[in-house]
Amino acid sequence: MQVTILSGKGGTGKTTIAVGIAETIENSIKIDCDVDAANMYLYYKGNEIKKESFYSGKIAEINLDKCIKCGKCVRNCKFEVIKDYKVDSLKCEGCGVCKLVCPVGAIEMSDNHIADIIEEKLDTGYLIRADMEIGADGSGRLITKLRNKAKNNDEVIIIDGSPGIGCPVIASITNTDLCLVVTEPTLSGLNDLERVLELINSFKIKVLVCINKYDINLNMTENIENYCRENNIEIIGLIPYDDIVTKSINDLKPIILYETSQAGIEIKKIAEKIFKIYKEEYL
Numbered sequence: 001m002q003v004t005i006l007s008g009k010g011g012t013g014k015t016t017i018a019v020g021i022a023e024t025i026e027n028s029i030k031i032d033c034d035v036d037a038a039n040m041y042l043y044y045k046g047n048e049i050k051k052e053s054f055y056s057g058k059i060a061e062i063n064l065d066k067c068i069k070c071g072k073c074v075r076n077c078k079f080e081v082i083k084d085y086k087v088d089s090l091k092c093e094g095c096g097v098c099k100l101v102c103p104v105g106a107i108e109m110s111d112n113h114i115a116d117i118i119e120e121k122l123d124t125g126y127l128i129r130a131d132m133e134i135g136a137d138g139s140g141r142l143i144t145k146l147r148n149k150a151k152n153n154d155e156v157i158i159i160d161g162s163p164g165i166g167c168p169v170i171a172s173i174t175n176t177d178l179c180l181v182v183t184e185p186t187l188s189g190l191n192d193l194e195r196v197l198e199l200i201n202s203f204k205i206k207v208l209v210c211i212n213k214y215d216i217n218l219n220m221t222e223n224i225e226n227y228c229r230e231n232n233i234e235i236i237g238l239i240p241y242d243d244i245v246t247k248s249i250n251d252l253k254p255i256i257l258y259e260t261s262q263a264g265i266e267i268k269k270i271a272e273k274i275f276k277i278y279k280e281e282y283l
């Protein structure tokens, strides 16, 4: 079973909820597909069991022992990323023009390392994540690679999806059983929710919604509830504002481990409902 937790934008509490849901199940596999802001791992003291490099495209490198400083590469690089006969690896587009124009073969194109894919054994299952190079962007191909690391259908897999509606999000939801969209009661929260629901619906994946901090703006919560009702989308939970969430983020401890947390109690109920729906519809 695979559940992807999404939000239309960052900062809605998506990871808090994803970790909370994951911790209600013994030995769940957690996949952090929010690779540009990966922070699931902060909640766990895992032991690294596997690490592999992930490459995307090429970058140019100048061999200064061969370079005769003719300046042809500098003049022909449309992206202006060669300065003092050094290529800025963070900005090189890998087009290869510099290599073509170099008269002495001083330029080599090498694989562009953009991340390490890390698998960790946790006390409560496994975590699969990417450790990105500075300046690198998460791609759909990287997300797919992360997800392919956990292909056992017997396991419960909780995916912390990428925010937004771009290619990494599509890779986060493809072939998932169920999506939970986290939103907040603001106008931008509703706009972002509409966009991400449109995307999920185009993939015909079962979708549920929860409103985080619903009680900070009850009028907007009602608007979101009306919108979901009109579009036949189930709101599976209303999570109240709770100071203990801030404490759990500071302590790096899953919110459901705080017994008095009202947010944690609601997240546990959401997890129970998700698994009930999954059993009713898929088993």
Ligand code: SF4
Pocket (backbone or CB within 6 Å): 059, 060, 076, 077, 078, 079, 080, 081, 082, 087, 091, 092, 093, 094, 095, 096, 097, 098, 099
């Ligand atoms: S590969 Fe293209 S972008 Fe990179 S340095 Fe060469 S010409 Fe510039």
Ligand code: SF4
Pocket (backbone or CB within 6 Å): 062, 063, 066, 067, 068, 069, 070, 071, 072, 073, 074, 085, 101, 102, 103, 104, 105, 106, 107
């Ligand atoms: S084109 Fe080749 S030889 Fe000329 S400056 Fe660039 S690397 Fe050096």
